[in-house]
Amino acid sequence: xxxxxxxxxxxxxxxxxxxxxxxxxxxxxxxxxxxxxxxxxxxxxxxxxxxxxxxxxxxxxxxxxxxxxxxxxxxxxxxxxxxxxxxxxxxxxxxxxxxxxxxxxxxxxxxxxxxxxx
Amino acid sequence: xxxxxxxxxxxxxxxxxxxxxxxxxxxxxxxxxxxxxxxxxxxxxxxxxxxxxxxxxxxxxxxxxxxxxxxxxxxxxxxxxxxxxxxxxxxxxxxxxxxxxxxxxxxxxxxxxx
Numbered sequence: 001x002x003x004x005x006x007x008x009x010x011x012x013x014x015x016x017x018x019x020x021x022x023x024x025x026x027x028x029x030x031x032x033x034x035x036x037x038x039x040x041x042x043x044x045x046x047x048x049x050x051x052x053x054x055x056x057x058x059x060x061x062x063x064x065x066x067x068x069x070x071x072x073x074x075x076x077x078x079x080x081x082x083x084x085x086x087x088x089x090x091x092x093x094x095x096x097x098x099x100x101x102x103x104x105x106x107x108x109x110x111x112x113x114x115x116x117x118x
Numbered sequence: 119x120x121x122x123x124x125x126x127x128x129x130x131x132x133x134x135x136x137x138x139x140x141x142x143x144x145x146x147x148x149x150x151x152x153x154x155x156x157x158x159x160x161x162x163x164x165x166x167x168x169x170x171x172x173x174x175x176x177x178x179x180x181x182x183x184x185x186x187x188x189x190x191x192x193x194x195x196x197x198x199x200x201x202x203x204x205x206x207x208x209x210x211x212x213x214x215x216x217x218x219x220x221x222x223x224x225x226x227x228x229x230x231x232x
Contacts, residue, residue: 109160
């Protein structure tokens with residue numbers, strides 16, 4: 001298995017531009033998570049999906065951020081308009097079907113997208 | 119509000135020494151406590167995890183010690199090696215229906231000197 005695939009790996013853009021980050025989860029996994037990582041705030045969960053349905057978007061910082069999962073094999077995180085404070089590494093992670101209360105719920109992370117907003 | 123507090127922020131250990139990273143949590147409903155390891159330029163990867171029905175779990179050189187009454191758990195790396203140099207994250211979660219959201223510590227940057 002290729003693991004979680006994210007694109008692009010690096011993105012440099014100017015303030016005000018739209019940014020779209022893409023994620024392909026591991027085949028068969030039914031949960032997908034978007035995280036943002038910064039030195040100051042560590043790993044922040046932005047949103048997660050279960051069976052393509054958004055379950056918890058309480059971590060989405062503001063209306064400039066939106067996420068979609070049109071099918072089980074693809075998700076996007078969009079920032080419009082982007083601001084310098086959005087500069088961070090964005091990770092996508094997927095997790096397999098929960099197997100009852102004793103399921104491991106391991107999250108498998110992609111390599112991340114390093115976003116720089118000038 | 120940081121529900122999982124991790125310390126120290128950074129740690130330097132000599133090769134062969136023991137690395138110890140501590141975490142404390144607040145929510146007694148948490149029932150799953152994983153540790154993730156992250157190398158530079160990579161995403162975090164699960165290292166080891168424990169549930170509160172046991173006090174210790176060991177996998178090779180890595181051991182989790184869990185103290186339910188104190189609401190604390192720690193990662194011990196025995197015989198630390200330069201290849202262990204990475205950032206380590208503790209996390210905690212509880213099941214909510216079919217979903218499980220991890221609450222993360224802020225991470226510990228470990229450097230093992232040769």
